[in-house]
Amino acid sequence: TDSAGPGIDMYSMRQALGVCGGITPFNFPAMIPMWMFAPAIACGNAFILKPSERDPSVPMMLAELMEEAGLPKGVLQVVNGDKVAVDAMLENPTIQSIGFVGSTPIAEYIYGKGCANGKRVQCFGGAKNHMIVMPDADMDLAADALVGAGYGAAGERCMAISVAVPVGDETADRLIEKLVPRIERLQVGPYTAGDEIDYGPVVTSTAKENILGLVESGVNQGAKLVVDGRGFSLQGYEDGFFVGPHLFDNVTPDMDIYKKEIFGPVLSTVRAGSYEEAIQLAMDHEYGNGTAIFTRDGDTARDFAARINIGMVGINVPIPVPLAYHTFGGWKKSVFGDLNQHGPDAFRFYTRIKTVTSRWPSGIKEGGEFNFKPMD
The missing domain is CATH 3.40.309.10 (Aldehyde Dehydrogenase; Chain A, domain 2)
Structure with missing residues (x-):
């Protein structure tokens, strides 16, 4: 906003959270991790992925392919494990956000513990x-x-x-x-x-x-x-x-x-x-x-x-999964959190807003003098 007040300008920017985490299910070992780490990295974050311990090979391959494509080492990391690894991510103060897809009881647990530890959390649970x-x-x-x-x-x-x-x-x-x-x-x-x-x-x-x-x-x-x-x-x-x-x-x-x-x-x-x-x-x-x-x-x-x-x-469409420029997410006990997966909500989730108010007092443009030494 130009001239929000006398000589005052105001603007907002979105900045990366820092390090983000994702905990993903067995049934979509490629799609759901990419729903998380792709927008997170595009927003300027590093990402730690904890895939399902039932089929970790595809997420590992995705990380290798990302590095082959030129992603710097360490920007996307894969951590394998079970509840011990999950709790370590939920308790680590460096990780600023957690995304999860899985069953409703686990979604509720991760949402509660993640929020209690001051993290931004989106959890997607069961369905009927x-x-x-x-x-x-x-x-x-x-x-x-x-x-x-x-x-x-x-x-x-x-x-x-x-x-x-x-x-x-x-x-x-x-x-x-x-x-x-x-x-x-x-x-x-x-x-x-x-x-x-x-x-x-x-x-x-x-x-x-x-x-x-x-x-x-x-x-x-x-x-x-x-x-x-x-x-x-x-x-x-x-x-x-x-x-x-x-x-x-x-x-x-x-x-x-x-x-x-x-x-x-x-x-x-x-x-x-x-x-x-x-x-x-x-x-x-x-x-x-x-x-x-x-x-x-x-x-x-x-x-x-x-x-x-x-x-x-x-x-007349039995599985209404939206394209990625919309968002994916349910209501009621199918979701814990207020933002959906991918689409515009992903960029809201993986960034935070900073608003700057600035005032530059009038000065040099009035009464400024420039002296030059005359040439001999």
């Missing part, structure tokens, strides 16, 4: 993404979208659709009829087996046990298991972490498979009697990462986008 299917939707399009969004990457994505909400029993019956043959045709196996493989194993034996345990709870609590993948076994990989696809119908909001993030190839169908009941299901759930609606009606789509209390919304 609902896809509402209206009676006027293109049912083939909706079924294809659900299969890709629900079972791709074995369901181990925070933007996976894990709950289908058809509006009306007729819609639900038509949707299930379309889903069953598509799900039964899914090819499960190692990705090295060829392009026809639809998804591979889950990350650990513990993850497999947790998924199958939640499937059993769904059966025991009264949901209808329409496609049963519990007996799936892959020849030659009997001890592998492969999980067959599962489809539930008649799921209710009090069931564990509805309330908890399964993070596996399991799709739950919750039948809604009306659009209002369907949107309320998504709004009442504790997670608010992503959601979608499939409809041909523009008024319904606009109403859904305006009212829903969820951070990323798809209209």
Whole structure:
């Protein structure tokens, strides 16, 4: 601002934080680290990355490639480890900010401890993404979208659709009829087996046990298991972490498979009697990462986008991950912090504002004298 007062100018600048840190999950070992360290370094910071101990090789390769491309040594460092390494980063006074993507309990822990230690923190947690299917939707399009969004990457994505909400029993019956043959045709196996493989194993034996345990709870609590993948076994990989696809119908909001993030190839169908009941299901759930609606009606789509209390919304798009010039982030218990990943929010997160007020009193321009020694 020029002339904010008599002879006073005022301006603001953004400056780098210094050293920033990131703690990233196993399921996107390249994309999510780059969501963090790329804008952080572009803002002038150094960055310490703590990748998942389950698959650290890709982040290590990224750091090597950055140095090959000319990044000075030490600007991007990778620290491997578990909770001990995480706590060391949260307690280190040199690290000014922490970014995290993972489960909600860990996100809440990191956010609380990081803030208590005076750091700027953004933490992204779990999800339970609902896809509402209206009676006027293109049912083939909706079924294809659900299969890709629900079972791709074995369901181990925070933007996976894990709950289908058809509006009306007729819609639900038509949707299930379309889903069953598509799900039964899914090819499960190692990705090295060829392009026809639809998804591979889950990350650990513990993850497999947790998924199958939640499937059993769904059966025991009264949901209808329409496609049963519990007996799936892959020849030659009997001890592998492969999980067959599962489809539930008649799921209710009090069931564990509805309330908890399964993070596996399991799709739950919750039948809604009306659009209002369907949107309320998504709004009442504790997670608010992503959601979608499939409809041909523009008024319904606009109403859904305006009212829903969820951070990323798809209209006839099942996984509404924004491009990087927007931002990525959920609401409710899917996020802790007030800024999103990448896009404009990344540059707000990795810099701080400094505002300068300056006054230069009038002086030499009035009454200045210049004396030159005359030449002989």
